[in-house]
Amino acid sequence: MAKSDLQTLRLPNFNFPEEMQWLYENGYDIKFEKINAILALDRELLISDLIGVLNDSIVRLEFFLKKAETEGYNDENFNFPSHALLLLIELKAEGAIDQILEVLKQDQFFYDFWFGDLLHSFGSPAIFWCGLNQTDKLMTFLKQPNTYLYSKCFVSEAVIRIPAIFPERRPEILNWSRELLNFYCEKPDEGSIEDAEYYGFFIADLTNAGFYELLPEIKQMFDSQSIAVHICGDYEEISEDIPLQDYQYFDQLENDIFENYTYLNEDFDDVEIENEEDFDKGLFNDSRFLNELQKSDLKLSKTGRNEPCPCGSGKKYKKCCLDSN
Numbered sequence: 001m002a003k004s005d006l007q008t009l010r011l012p013n014f015n016f017p018e019e020m021q022w023l024y025e026n027g028y029d030i031k032f033e034k035i036n037a038i039l040a041l042d043r044e045l046l047i048s049d050l051i052g053v054l055n056d057s058i059v060r061l062e063f064f065l066k067k068a069e070t071e072g073y074n075d076e077n078f079n080f081p082s083h084a085l086l087l088l089i090e091l092k093a094e095g096a097i098d099q100i101l102e103v104l105k106q107d108q109f110f111y112d113f114w115f116g117d118l119l120h121s122f123g124s125p126a127i128f129w130c131g132l133n134q135t136d137k138l139m140t141f142l143k144q145p146n147t148y149l150y151s152k153c154f155v156s157e158a159v160i161r162i163p164a165i166f167p168e169r170r171p172e173i174l175n176w177s178r179e180l181l182n183f184y185c186e187k188p189d190e191g192s193i194e195d196a197e198y199y200g201f202f203i204a205d206l207t208n209a210g211f212y213e214l215l216p217e218i219k220q221m222f223d224s225q226s227i228a229v230h231i232c233g234d235y236e237e238i239s240e241d242i243p244l245q246d247y248q249y250f251d252q253l254e255n256d257i258f259e260n261y262t263y264l265n266e267d268f269d270d271v272e273i274e275n276e277e278d279f280d281k282g283l284f285n286d287s288r289f290l291n292e293l294q295k296s297d298l299k300l301s302k303t304g305r306n307e308p309c310p311c312g313s314g315k316k317y318k319k320c321c322l323d324s325n
Helices: 017-024 032-039 043-059 061-071 080-091 094-104 108-115 123-130 135-143 149-160 167-186 193-208 212-224 235-244 257-269 276-280 286-295
Strands: none
Touching (some): 043 061, 043 080, 043 094, 043 108, 080 108, 080 123, 094 123, 094 135, 094 149, 123 149, 135 149, 167 193
């Protein structure tokens, strides 16, 4: 939920107030002419404004919760943090990484309110392009306690995929991953379901990257921590799979901003909002909204390597569509 001591009613003081207002009044179908006009602005001043937009989603959360309650929820008025992330990805704005990580420090309610089930479309790319040369900060983030499961997934996934586009950095990312594995091995196993699931996703990403050099540390993880094997497979499966993997990464890493908007428009058209009439009538309230979202099957949750493939083929995910993601 919102941190009341951080809340304000004040709109940020932008360098480009007219162009930033476009982000507050357009959905994913924003005209590309406006995106081009924004990208033509002074780069450093624009990045500063986009950082302010992201911060606004945190410090005015209570204001926008009340706005949704009284006026109804529509994507034209509530997509501004998504626009900011997409623009920062396009700009490869490394100066924005601290604010992006601040967004990722927020809780599940924050995510569900601002991004619904679409954060998977730009969470990892934002970390990849804005944190590309700041993996020390990303390591620090992943070592912090009580961080939301999918925040950690986006960050570790992004780093592990760096050699997919920059193969010369493979030794560096191997060492980075080894340090993180050793850190997790030394943590007390508290039996947390979220920890077990995150470890499963982390190990699955290492497996998909073909980081076979890390098998000793992965084995140590299995010996010291509870791991969701339905996500990554057991150690025997991993040890068989990992040497065979050709580096896998999603094509969205190299999409331009217009391809990303096109994808999001198609994806958003498929999203069904239950009880939409209640939203329009202003019957929205915090606890109800959270409960409804927690009941829904969010696309943020990844399919485990050994789960049935969501395409319906009847095969395990790792033997089917995983190779194409």
